[in-house]
Amino acid sequence: MTKVQTxxxxxxxxxxxxxxxAIDAVIFGFHDNQLKVLLIEYKGTGLFALxxxxxxxxxxxxNAALRVVSERIGLEDIFLEQFxxxxxxxxxxxxxxxxxxxxxxxxxxxxxWLLKRFxxxxxxxxxxFTRAKPTPAAIFDSCDWYDLxxxxxxxxxxxxxxxxxxxxxxxxLDHKVVGLNLLPQDFTMGDLQKLYETILxxxxxxPAFQRKMLALGILERVAxxxxxxxxxxxxxxxxxxxxxDFSSKP
Amino acid sequence: MTKVQTxxxxxxxxxxxxxxxAIDAVIFGFHDNQLKVLLIEYKGTGLFALxxxxxxxxxxxxNAALRVVSERIGLEDIFLEQFxxxxxxxxxxxxxxxxxxxxxxxxxxxxxWLLKRFxxxxxxxxxxFTRAKPTPAAIFDSCDWYDLxxxxxxxxxxxxxxxxxxxxxxxxLDHKVVGLNLLPQDFTMGDLQKLYETILxxxxxxPAFQRKMLALGILERVAxxxxxxxxxxxxxxxxxxxxxDFSSKP
Numbered sequence: 001m002t003k004v005q006t007x008x009x010x011x012x013x014x015x016x017x018x019x020x021x022a023i024d025a026v027i028f029g030f031h032d033n034q035l036k037v038l039l040i041e042y043k044g045t046g047l048f049a050l051x052x053x054x055x056x057x058x059x060x061x062x063n064a065a066l067r068v069v070s071e072r073i074g075l076e077d078i079f080l081e082q083f084x085x086x087x088x089x090x091x092x093x094x095x096x097x098x099x100x101x102x103x104x105x106x107x108x109x110x111x112x113w114l115l116k117r118f119x120x121x122x123x124x125x126x127x128x129f130t131r132a133k134p135t136p137a138a139i140f141d142s143c144d145w146y147d148l149x150x151x152x153x154x155x156x157x158x159x160x161x162x163x164x165x166x167x168x169x170x171x172x173l174d175h176k177v178v179g180l181n182l183l184p185q186d187f188t189m190g191d192l193q194k195l196y197e198t199i200l201x202x203x204x205x206x207p208a209f210q211r212k213m214l215a216l217g218i219l220e221r222v223a224x225x226x227x228x229x230x231x232x233x234x235x236x237x238x239x240x241x242x243x244x245d246f247s248s249k250p
Numbered sequence: 251m252t253k254v255q256t257x258x259x260x261x262x263x264x265x266x267x268x269x270x271x272a273i274d275a276v277i278f279g280f281h282d283n284q285l286k287v288l289l290i291e292y293k294g295t296g297l298f299a300l301x302x303x304x305x306x307x308x309x310x311x312x313n314a315a316l317r318v319v320s321e322r323i324g325l326e327d328i329f330l331e332q333f334x335x336x337x338x339x340x341x342x343x344x345x346x347x348x349x350x351x352x353x354x355x356x357x358x359x360x361x362x363w364l365l366k367r368f369x370x371x372x373x374x375x376x377x378x379f380t381r382a383k384p385t386p387a388a389i390f391d392s393c394d395w396y397d398l399x400x401x402x403x404x405x406x407x408x409x410x411x412x413x414x415x416x417x418x419x420x421x422x423l424d425h426k427v428v429g430l431n432l433l434p435q436d437f438t439m440g441d442l443q444k445l446y447e448t449i450l451x452x453x454x455x456x457p458a459f460q461r462k463m464l465a466l467g468i469l470e471r472v473a474x475x476x477x478x479x480x481x482x483x484x485x486x487x488x489x490x491x492x493x494x495d496f497s498s499k500p
Contacts, residue, residue, distance in 0.1 A: 020268045021369055061337020061369055082335055085371050087311020119271055119311055119371075121335050 014113030017054040022118045023061075024052040024086070024158065025069050026165035029129035029145055030182040033194045036145040037162055038072060038134060039154070043141045044103040047096070048152045050161060051143070052120070065123045072143060074133040079126040079181040083168035084161075087119040091157045100155075104139050124165040126181035169199060180239045186222050188234040189213070264363035267304040272368040273311075274302040274336070274408065275319050276415035279379035279395055280432040283444045286395040287412055288322060288384060289404070293391045294353040297346070298402045300411060301393070302370070315373045322393060324383040329376045329431040333418035334411075337369040341407045350405075354389050374415040376431035419449060430489045436472050438484040439463070 027038040039048050053068035055061055062080070069078050094115040101108045101115075108115060129145070136143035146152070148166065151159070182195055193209050213219060222236040277288040289298050303318035305311055312330070319328050344365040351358045351365075358365060379395070386393035396402070398416065401409070432445055443459050463469060472486040 018270045018367065018369065020270055055337065055369070057367065058339050060339050061335060064337075085311060085332055085335060087305065087314075087371075089308050089310050117268065117307065119268065119305070121337075 012109055012112045014054075016057055017113075018057065019113060020116065020118055022052055022054055022120045023065050023068050024050045024120045024122050024161055025065065025072075026050060026083075026122065026124040026162050027069060027073060027132075028124060028126050028165075028169065028182065029132060030195055030198065031129040031145070033198060035148045035166075035198045036129065037148055037151065038132075039144065039146050039151065040072070040136065040140045041142040042100045042103065043139050045100055047100060047155050048158075049155045050158045061121065065121070069123070069125045071137070072135055073127055074135055075127060075131060080123050081125075081168070082121060083124050084122045084164050085119060086122055086157060086161060088157075089117070091120075092117045093156055096155055120161075122161050122165060124169060126169075128181065128184060130184055166199075186236040186238050188236060190234060192237070262359055262362045264304075266307055267363075268307065269363060270366065270368055271305055272302055272370045273305065273315050273318050274300045274370045274372050274411055275315065275322075276300060276333075276372065276374040276412050277319060277323060277382075278374060278376050278415075278419065278432065279382060280445055280448065281379040281395070283448060285398045285416075285448045286379065287398055287401065288382075289394065289396050289401065290322070290386065290390045291392040292350045292353065293389050295350055297350060297405050298408075299405045300408045311371065315371070319373070319375045319377075321387070322385055323377055324385055325377060325381060330373050331375075331418070332371060333374050334372045334414050335369060336372060336407060336411060338407075339367070341370075342367045343406055346405055370411075372411050372415060374419060376419075378431065378434060380434055416449075436486040436488050438486060440484060442487070 025038075029036040029038070038051060040051055041048050051068060051072045053064065053071075055064040059067075062082075065080055065082075066076075066078060069080060070076055097115055098108060101112075134143045134145065148162070151162070153159070154162070183191060189210050192213060193204060193206065196209070197204055218240055219237045220240045222238055224233070224235065275288075279286040279288070288301060290301050291298050301318060301322045303314065303321075305314040309317075312332075315330055315332075316326075316328060319330060320326055347365055348358060351362075384393045384395065398412070401412070403409070404412070433441060439460050442463060443454060443456065446459070447454055468490055469487045470490045472488055474483070474485065
């Protein structure tokens with residue numbers, strides 16, 4: 001939760017926001033055959049976290065999640081899915097947030113709304129790495145992509161939230177939205193296979209993978225350009241019908 | 251949300267509960283080849299709703315959901331899954347809750363915590379119909395099973411919540427937990443097929459269904475009892491290893 005991010009905009013009672021509820025966003029990108037996740041670092045603390053935020057009093061929950069993610073990557077057309085609500089009492093750690101808030105100026109009062117217990121609604125986002133522009137807020141030292149296998153320690157239960165998001169992504173892997181949102185518009189069968197292998201964390205057999213993908217009827221071949229020496233360039237594919245529901249609404 | 255259920259236990263500020271967050275439970279049972287859902291009726295209003303409740307200040311979210319469901323059906327070992335968070339601003343309807351609360355006694359003040367906007371975390375529960383004991387709270391006129399295809403109109407967006415829960419159940423149908431929790435311990439292949447047909451809302455081919463189910467390796471045949479004339483009684487099956495995670499924790 002980027003609690004501090006909004007702290008400056010509100011009084012200590014959090015006027016204008018729903019209380020007790022936060023959003024945490026696991027933003028996945030795919031690059032160099034690695035699945036990446038966007039992390040922020042709170043200024044002057046060395047503490048890393050997932051991007052997050054709160055819901056305005058008259059704002060739809062899913063729109064709030066879209067706003068939180070858009071602010072960090074500068075895109076509006078984002079595939080977003082709720083995947084789990086994190087609500088164990090043990091995740092409540094006001095001391096850690098007191099450090100974060102204090103490092104950014106005034107020390108908050110003990111009854112500050114941001115130091116109370118929050119339940120966090122987890123969303124994962126799938127974004128085209130090549131189009132996303134990681135954008136820190138004023139109270140961050142950084143906002144960057146990290147390899148899933150090489151993340152710094154995260155505050156609170158954020159490492160667990162990433163793990164849970166990855167599991168949800170894996171069980172939704174049959175849907176073309178995964179490939180559609182993590183790959184550029186045109187890609188090779190090899191690119192697609194590497195994406196699946198990366199998400200699943202295991203090698204797949206090339207012929208079986210290609211057969212299965214083509215059988216789904218969701219890919220079309222992009223006309224090959226004649227490029228001189230590129231006789232052996234692999235076919236490029238794209239997804240048929242790029243209309244998907246970005247709103248994540250039911 | 252059975253907002254009124256807890257209203258009597260708290261002051262107007264809702265001391266002891268997290269604000270803005272409710273739980274709504276879609277409790278599925280299976281009986282007479284029908285999928286049933288448990289509904290409550292608020293006393294003196296004719297208004298029907300899903301069972302629901304709130305999270306205590308130091309209570310885990312999933313434990314709160316378990317408590318909410320247990321109180322209505324008198325069982326502790328319940329399969330519970332979060333399936334969606336309902337957070338559109340348009341679902342906010344304080345007038346309806348004012349009617350419900352007023353019908354039960356004192357008219358609530360306009361700034362009563364239960365008349366503020368809530369975001370609701372949807373859980374579905376799968377329970378053995380034969381073991382569940384629907385139990386109304388004092389402020390309900392009734393607490394009963396209804397056929398999914400024959401529900402009364404529900405308050406707020408509760409009909410949509412049921413529909414969304416059913417969709418989630420359908421997409422999780424590969425898991426044995428569905429059969430394990432909706433059927434009695436011993437059942438026939440026909441019982442199992444009817445359960446799947448009911449959830450999916452379509453007929454399945456008997457031989458293919460049986461083959462697929464047996465291939466999963468999750469069923470074992472129960473020794474047939476010799477019952478005189480019952481030469482043609484179908485085989486009974488049960489699920490191998492009934493250990494499942496009732497906590498719904500990750």
